[in-house]
Amino acid sequence: MNNKSYLVIRAHFFNPLDKSHWEDIPDGALCYDEDGRITAFGTSEEVLKKFPLGRYCELIDYSDYFIIPAFVDVHLHAPQFNCRGFYSDNLLEWLDNFIFAEEEKFAGSAYASNIATELYKGMVSYGIGTASIYGSVHPNATDILLSKGAKTPMKLAIGKVMMDRTDYETTEESINQSLELYNKWDGKNGGRIKYSFTPRFAPACTEKLLKEVGRIVSRNKALCQTHLSETIGELELVKKMFPDYGSYTEVYSRNNLLQKGSIVAHGIHLTDEEYVILKDSGCGVAHCPDSNMFLHSGRMNITKMFENDIRIGLGSDIGAGSTLSPFNSMKMMIYSHGISDITPEMAFYFATLGGAEIIGFGDITGNFKVGKDADFIVVRKPKKVPHNNNYTRQVLSHLIFCNGEHHIKAVYLKGERVY
Ligand SMILES: [Zn+2]
Numbered sequence: 001m002n003n004k005s006y007l008v009i010r011a012h013f014f015n016p017l018d019k020s021h022w023e024d025i026p027d028g029a030l031c032y033d034e035d036g037r038i039t040a041f042g043t044s045e046e047v048l049k050k051f052p053l054g055r056y057c058e059l060i061d062y063s064d065y066f067i068i069p070a071f072v073d074v075h076l077h078a079p080q081f082n083c084r085g086f087y088s089d090n091l092l093e094w095l096d097n098f099i100f101a102e103e104e105k106f107a108g109s110a111y112a113s114n115i116a117t118e119l120y121k122g123m124v125s126y127g128i129g130t131a132s133i134y135g136s137v138h139p140n141a142t143d144i145l146l147s148k149g150a151k152t153p154m155k156l157a158i159g160k161v162m163m164d165r166t167d168y169e170t171t172e173e174s175i176n177q178s179l180e181l182y183n184k185w186d187g188k189n190g191g192r193i194k195y196s197f198t199p200r201f202a203p204a205c206t207e208k209l210l211k212e213v214g215r216i217v218s219r220n221k222a223l224c225q226t227h228l229s230e231t232i233g234e235l236e237l238v239k240k241m242f243p244d245y246g247s248y249t250e251v252y253s254r255n256n257l258l259q260k261g262s263i264v265a266h267g268i269h270l271t272d273e274e275y276v277i278l279k280d281s282g283c284g285v286a287h288c289p290d291s292n293m294f295l296h297s298g299r300m301n302i303t304k305m306f307e308n309d310i311r312i313g314l315g316s317d318i319g320a321g322s323t324l325s326p327f328n329s330m331k332m333m334i335y336s337h338g339i340s341d342i343t344p345e346m347a348f349y350f351a352t353l354g355g356a357e358i359i360g361f362g363d364i365t366g367n368f369k370v371g372k373d374a375d376f377i378v379v380r381k382p383k384k385v386p387h388n389n390n391y392t393r394q395v396l397s398h399l400i401f402c403n404g405e406h407h408i409k410a411v412y413l414k415g416e417r418v419y
Contacts, residue, residue: 003056004033004034004056005033005034005056005057005058006031006032006033006034006039006051006056006057006058007031007032007057007058007059007060007415008029008030008031008047008048008051008053008057008058008059008060009029009030009031009032009059009060009062009067009374009376010027010028010029010044010059010060010061010062010063011028011029011030011062011063011065011066011067011378012025012026012027012028012063012065012066012067012381012392013025013028013030013041013066013067013068013368014066014067014068014345014348014392014396015041015069015367015368016069016345016348016349016352016353016354016366016367017353017367018349018353019346019349019350019354020346022345022348022349024392025042025043027043027044027045027063028041028042028043028044028047028067029041029042029043029044029046029047029048030047030067030368030374030376031047031050031051031057032374032415033415034415035414035415036153036373036374036413036414036415036416037371037372037373037374037415038368038369038370038371038372038373038374039051039370040370041368041369041370062378064381065378065379065380065381065409066378066379066380066381066395067376067377067378067379068127068348068352068376068377068379069352069353069365069366069367069368069375069376069377070127070128070129070130070352070365070375070376070377070411070412070413071126071127071128071129071130071326071351071352071355071377072128072129072130072131072313072314072351072352072353072354072355072356072359072361072365072366073123073128073130073131073132073314073315073316073324073326073329073355074131074132074263074284074286074313074314074315074355074358074359075132075134075225075263075265075286075288075315075316075317076131076132076133076134076315076316076317076318076321076324077133077134077317077318077319078115078116078119078133078134078135078136078145078158079102079103079105079106079112079115079134079135079136079141080099080102080103080318080319080320081115081118081119081122081318081319082102082115082319083098083099083102083319084318084319084321084322084323085322086098086319088295089295089296090231090233090295090296090297091230091231091233091234091295091297091320092231092233092234092237094295094320099319102319103136103137103161106135106136106137106138106141107138107140107141109140109141109144112136112138112140112141112144112145113144113148116144116145116148116149117148120148120149120152120154122324123154123324124152124154124411124413124418124419125405125408125411125419126324126325126326126327126405126408127326127377127405127408127411127419128154128324128326129153129154129155129365129373129375129411129413130154130155130156130355130356130359130361130365130366130375131154131155131156131157131359132156132157132158132196132223132225132263132286132315132359133145133149133156133157133158133159134159134161134198134200134225135158135159135160135161135198136160136161137160137161137162137163137168137169138160139160139177139178139180139181142158142159142160142181143181143184145158146158146181146184146185146188146193146195149193150185150188150189150192150193152413152418153192153373153375153413153414153416153418154192154413155192155193155356155359155361155364155365155373155375156192156193156194157194157195157196157223157225157359157360157361158185158193158194158195158196159178159181159195159196159197159198159223159224159225160177160178160181160198161198161200162174162175162178162197162198162199162200162204162205162209162213163199163200163204163205164204164205164206164208164209165203165204165205165206165209166204171206171208171209171212174209175209175212175213175216178195178197178198178213179216181195182195182197182216182220182222186222191364192361192364194223194359194360194361195222195223196222196223196224196225196263197213197216197217197222197223197224197225198224198225198226199213199224199226199257200226200227201226201227201228201230201234202226202238202241202242202248202251202252203234203237203238203241207242207255210251210252210255210257211255211256213255213257214255214256214257215256217256217257217259217261217262218256218259221259221260221261222261223261223262223263223359223360224257224259224261224262224263225262225263225264225265225286226252226257226262226263226264226265227264227265227266228248228249228252228264228265228266228267228270228285229248229249229266229267229268229269229270229274230265230266230268230292230295230297230298231268231269231295231297231298232269232298235248235269238251246273247270247271247273247274247277248270248274249270249273249274249277249278250274250277252264253277253281258277258278258281258282258283259281259282259283260282260283260360261283261359261360262281262283262284263283263284263285263286263313263358263359264278264283264284264285264286265285265286265288265315265317266285266286266287266288266291266292266297266300267285267287267300267305267310268292268297268298268299268300268301269298270301270304272304275304275305275307275308275310276308278308278310279308279309279310282311283311283358284310284311284312284313284357284358284359285300285305285310285311285312285313285358286312286313286314286315286317286358287300287302287305287312287313287314287315287333287350288314288315288316288317288320288321288329289314289329289332289333289335289336290316290317290321290322290323290328290329290332291315291316291317291320291321292336293332293336294320294321294322295320299336299337300336302336302337302341302342303338303341311354311357311358312350312354312358313350313351313354313355313356313357313358313359314326314329314330314333314347314350314351314354314355315329315355316328316329325403325404325405326351327399327400327403327404327405328403329351330344330347330348330350330351330400331400331401333347333350334347334400343393344393344396344397344400345393345396347396347400348396352366352367353366353367354366373413373414373415374412374414374415375412375413375414376411376412377408377410377411377412378408378409378410378411378412379399379404379407379408379409380407380408380409381395381407382395382398382399382402382407384398385398
């Protein structure tokens with residue numbers, strides 16, 4: 001050991017490794033240094049041998065608690081934070097009735113600033129340490145969102161919405177404003193802040209804009225987020241607006257928007273060819289089951305996603321999603337699919353490491369691998385869960401189905417207690 005100081009956290013740890021593998025360590029420990037970087041993880045015996053307690057190495061004893069990695073929300077809209085639960089029976093009407101008017105309020109910095117503060121406060125209270133976030137069409141409001149995010153230990157991919165087929169902006173304005181924000185913010189906070197180019201969805205964008213964004217993101221390996229095949233009505237619109245393309249997915253792939261680091265939200269109504277395009281591109285899909293049920297959009301075909309090895313992560317899709325709670329997203333995910341398709345352990349993977357990997361933060365968060373940020377949630381163990389060999393699965397299940405957010409005792413991001 002050198003002169004650095006360390007903290008050792010002792011608890012019952014659940015650590016997702018991939019969709020079907022995880023570590024369950026009842027007497028575990030996590031050690032991290034003063035920079036919030038994990039230096040050891042395993043049984044408490046192993047960790048304490050490597051990092052014995054003493055001067056410069058202190059213990060925080062959470063032995064009676066359960067610890068999971070901090071959550072990742074792969075798709076949410078900051079300017080829709082105040083629109084949760086506004087009823088409409090389909091996406092396009094909902095956008096026209098409520099969303100465009102609410103997003104207009106972000107032309108003013110004061111409103112944008114307040115919502116950014118409220119959003120980040122809400123996120124940490126649910127244990128969310130990482131997210132991919134849509135801003136509004138306004139560069140000022142998006143700059144505020146990025147600047148407030150950069151003052152936190154969160155890992156954030158954020159972009160100004162691009163929608164040049166509307167009166168809000170021209171193609172040139174959209175590109176120039178986005179590039180300016182990209183140059184100012186991408187890679188800040190030691191790579192914890194990334195700029196994500198954000199064409200709203202194909203119907204709001206011209207082909208010229210999509211082409212230009214595709215050129216920028218493929219040349220710079222920059223992040224990109226958009227929506228894909230959320231509803232049938234949207235699909236019809238895309239067919240009319242882009243008659244030269246074979247499918248909705250092709251509108252993005254032929255314009256080079258799909259690559260590793262790109263996230264398309266929803267991906268519900270897809271043909272077999274489109275699953276193959278998604279797989280070959282290496283992009284990720286944001287699965288937002290709460291939002292899909294709320295807007296009656298349809299149900300993602302998770303079997304096809306798995307068969308095609310398409311990477312997915314969980315998103316709240318605020319404001320069509322009703323809550324930031326990842327516990328709710330996991331519950332809706334399990335409800336949306338067939339028996340045993342999604343176990344509690346798998347749901348936790350998609351809400352943590354799976355999500356981190358598709359945003360491009362998989363090397364710094366999502367689980368307790370040495371070298372990553374110490375991002376974790378301390379959870380009170382549900383008292384009613386019987387102590388048998390299925391104990392951990394039942395704890396995870398109880399948290400998912402019985403509003404796990406009420407069990408959160410503390411949230412740490414990059415080793416700092418933030419909640
Ligand atoms: Zn969305």
